[in-house]
Amino acid sequence: MSAVRQFKSAQNARENSRAAVRIALAGNPNCGKTTVFNGYTGARQHVGNYPGVTVDRKEGGIVFGGEPVTLVDLPGSYSLTAYSQEELVARRELAGNNVQAVIDVVDASALERNLLLTVQMLEMGMPVVLACNMMDEAREAGIHIDMERLGHLLGIPVLPMVARTGEGLQKAMQTALELAREGKREPLRLSYGSDLDALIAALEKKISGGGMLARRYHPHWVALKLVEGDEEIRSEAAADNASLAAELEELCRKTTAHVRGTLNASMESVITDHRYGYIHSLLRDGIIRQDPGKDRLALSDKLDKVLTNTFLGPLIMLGVLYLIYQITFEVGAYPQGWVEDAFAWLGDFCTDVMPEGLAQSLVVDGIIAGVGGVVSFVPLIMIMFALISFLEDSGYMARMAYMMDRIFRFFGLHGASVMPYVVSGGIAGGCAIPGAMATRTLRSPKEKLATLLTLPYMTCGAKLPVFLLLAGAFFPENAATVMFLIMIAGWVAALVVARLLRSSIVKGEATPFVMELPPYRMPTLFSVLLHCWERAWMYLKKAGTVLLAISVIIWAAMTFPSLPEDAAAPYEQKIEQIETRLSALPEGAAEREALEEELAGVRDQLGEEELAYSAAGRLGRLVEPVTRPAGFDWRTDIALLAGIAAKEAVVATMGTAYALGEQDPEDAAPLAERLKGDAAWSKATALSLMLFVLLYSPCFVALVVIRQEAGSWGWLVFSIVFNTALAYAVAVTAYQVGRAVWG
Template sequence: MSDGMEGRIGHGPAAASLRIALAGNPNCGKTTVFNAYTGARQHVGNYPGVTVDRKEGHLELEGRSITLVDLPGTYSLTAFSQEELVARRELSAGNVQAVIDVADASALERNLLLTVQLLEMGMPVVLACNMMDEARAAGIQIDMERLGQFLHAPVVPMIAREGEGLREALAAAVNIAGEGRREPLRLSYGPDLDTALLELEQIIETAGLLKGVYAPRWLALKLLENDGVILREVRAADAGTAARLEAVCRKTAAHIRDTFNAGTESIITDHRYGFIHSILRDGVLDRDPARDRLALSDKLDRVLTNAFFGPLIMLGVLYLMYQITFEVGAYPQGWVEDGFGLLGDFFKDVLPEGLVSSLVVDGVIAGVGGVLSFVPLIMIMFALISFLEDSGYMARMAYMMDRVFRFFGLHGASVMPYVISGGIAGGCAIPGAMATRTLRSPKEKLATLLTLPYMTCGAKLPVFLLLAGAFFPENAATVMFGIMLAGWIFALVVARLLRSSIVKGEATPFVMELPPYRMPTLLSVLLHCWERAWMYIKKAGTVLLAISVVIWAAMTFPSLPEEAAAPHEARIAALEGRLEALPAGAAEREDVEEELARARDAFGEEKLAYSVAGRLGKWVEPVTRPAGFDWRTDIALIAGVAAKEAVVSTMGTAWALGEQDPDDAEPLAERLKSDPGWSKATALALMLFVLLYSPCFVALVVIRQEAGNWGWVAFSILFNTALAYAVAVGVYQAGRILWA
């Protein structure tokens, strides 16, 4: 941990382990706090039964083993989103002994709403006022001791990025964890609601309803807020008591509606904020009137989110990302390619010629190596995306895109699923599909779900990087930028088509908080970059390795019959004999070498064509030929339905099997460029086809989970592939004329 915390950890006998939760609003710096505490000792997965990220980290403090649980960022503990529900369940399960509530000190009033709800649950809470440097710069002073007295909870100032206050907050959490659940915070919600709350509490306590799970008063509050999840739990626990409680809630809700023309939930929220206002005004918060918090963030937003300049700047930022990726990444990519080339040469030398050598060199190294060679470029892109996320600019992009999204029948919140899926390249459709759970409207969710596979996900990037670099070397960044924009354009146009036909429905309003601009910490950027790159590497070393071996087998068996192979072998042997007989400087030698290379290519191609994969590719080729795809490309596209990364690995294997000269092992890009069947038109058509056609198998499974039936999965496969085919044919035919 930063600030030398690890060096001060004790080494005495370990006491019982603790589970401490890390809670906070989005953009409060909670991720920085979690990374600072746990570093590389993190485990990332999903909460059981849901698709929200679950992060846990392990550390020790003075011999005490601590598991830190990073709860999803949430503004409250209602049940309006998956994140809120998951956070509430984790806290109420009884597995967490204390909570460190990370609050943005420069926006304390808003952040304290979550704090109040945690205290109403009876959770032992440490309030960590993070980003104190920003608060001070904005002229905000906070009396920590006085705030702690009002909340009856420890309050600690913190600047997580500099390590300030981290140890103090953790030590306070460990201290209060041993005290167990606290007496819940009891606020007054006015005479009408207070009377109802008292009646509900008495019924709950008498019945022992959900005892040990929820505090009676908190349970009563949730029932008055008409919380559907809590109501279902109450009915399941005791149907008779639930009926009595619901009768009280209905009577109270009707009275509040008639008296105040408002719902009980809004009245409860108003009183919570009233409590927060009162304590902040009572000597806790002091603002310097001479220092306006418009400061840097608001001044920057005047330009960066300007109706005219904002979108232009955003496009410039995205283009710059690609330019940096290609310019900086070209060197390490070349090193990785050379490394795999040397590895292939090594195994060719040490393994006897035959099936084992072919499997290792042509199947594993050519397949997986072709994908891993793009890791440096992808790491650079992930680092840049992480910088945009942590700096606060990503939220501005979503805000600006909402203006466009509404025109196409989508919600502004659809921006984040698109971005996560690869809207800025390098994402993944799987978490993108999961992110659609934040959309309240089922119709908007479905339209987003069916169109987000058009984004330039990390699995498609190797294809785009390969072809853009090979066929458009002078304009690779421009082509990549254009492919990304094409994904957005197709997604929006198809969404408009869907929202006007089979998924009609009313639009819902968009509300989003714009966090202040911050300079991301190097540790946070590197950790995000490593997490995503490691997932990519792990997939290449597991799923793609298996796919590469299966594809190699499909491309190798059955073997070409001896009678068909004999003429090729005889011709190759004759040419090798002629070559050996010629002196080193003979002019004829170059012609014989070229003829020998063509003979080997012809032999390799015929063997590949005779295999299972070759026959399948040949069968499909008449259909795809108008799009410029030959049978070897078709094999790669079929493999891409399993995983899009397999497109490059399969092409690497296919062209490796077609090139048998051990002294002339070219990178895949060079082989494609020298293939007479390939051109700029072919490359562009293939990039657009890969961009648009059927999502990968795992993404289809997640779409099924989120959409609710297999019909939409079939639609996604058939419609997307038909659209991809039509676009590829049009682009290829137009390209042949343009580049003739």
């Protein structure tokens, strides 16, 4: 029986009268902690954000041995020094009496590095179960751990685990619950040298006597963090007891100056060195043995000689990224087509059963078309994230960031920024919504913000119909080259603007690129599928609901106010006359084709007049004097305004605005012919519009996600205003230069 099936449903946990015990899962990145969490909770997970930050908050409810348990999956952290949002969140959750015990998941073959986090949790006084995960890989590599002896030295249970197969999951949970019942333990007290030991003891005595932060933290841990110079604890201490905090600060200052003068090192580095010294002393004398002739990292090292090679590495990376999108679109075309056909059938059905009028138009043109446009992308989203999850869990994602860091650092970004760019459309066809979500992997808030504000320049899938339409219509002999150059223009714009932002309003020191290159491993199918389902569901919830509302608003803006009867009467009379003449002609008559074309033309004229009179039409004419230097007329302006809601709407709205009815982005040839025949359009106009669409305000849903990730409405406004202003300046320049070159 699988590990997941060995636990009862979360519903049973909620029905149990006793309060649920909160058990935390902690561990370094790439230690298999997510697999452990999935093994316990399966799909019974709740995903949200911690208050004030955009770090994932994942919890799951289970019942173990008749006892309700809430399992909290802490963000992956190398330590609790609070340099990143992940570390800060993990520390707050642990130190704030929010959990009763911790299952600390460590990579069994990298024990020394993983134990730094363990030691810091023990210094907090947390009840900890040390779960040595990936024991199957360790055994295969000939690694043996004396867990009983290690547990005796640490004073905590140490257990083997293979989360992929479920081995050790039940034992770890049972032990964690036993520790939770025992309650808090005395913190681990290490020796940091005579000077620091005396200082910590003095601080602890004063903190305990003054009751500083007594409800949240152990006095020893507060003293230790004050000695380290932890800004978060300093602020909390000052807010709790300002006079005592000032006194403690003065004591720390004297010893800090002495240590820096004698050792030329910070207090934090001295403390960290002593922690590693303690860990090293634990693991000597046979705690870890490895069979001769076996090296777990040998295969990874051989692969890295090729995959991260200075010359071959970037080429292979580009090939891998290209393959992701090839698979996404080739495989996803089938389910995407099924979804589109289903919504087309639903639209036809509603058209047949509902009487013609506003209600039918709202349901068919507003609701069904809006929801269908979003839902049709879900198969692509699921496939793309399944592939990205595979790259991440396999260890290759870390290599991509490693290779791109040198280039990105020059522009003020981080190597980990590459994946948000790629997901957003760095290779044509992505989406800014999951791209913005992918910035959560960035540790520095400044680098994350610069990435968030520039990733909308990528050639997302929603922009492609516009580029395909205009490149094919005005540059038929060089359409592929134009498409490639537009993609390159997006990258250039993103990197240049990122450099500009990092040199001005988003200043801040670059984050050191410290990243473990984990061994290559085969991801589990369950983990990959669960990951892609989580992202797809988030996409549906955030994109579907918002775009539904926006689609209705666009429909209303292009429908109301209605054209007055006296203005519509001439067209309606002419339509009636032509229909009467058509009805009098037999099928197959030579005159029918000409009359049908004339009828379509009159209906198009009526549609154009109705659109021009609507709120959207009036707004387009109001904006036209501003956009004329870029080569845009009022009909193009309406399409661009609709594109703020969703870039997919640009081609469809242009079709309506040019009196051709709604256009299918996959088959926009009639619109292309109309644009080519319009005297107001030229190569310069097409180039200007492509660059404007590439750079201007992100779509509404992407803006919502950017606001959530940036944590401020101000950055949402900045993204709209700055990007649109940049797009306008570039479009005007391109149009004026294009006119001079092409005439």
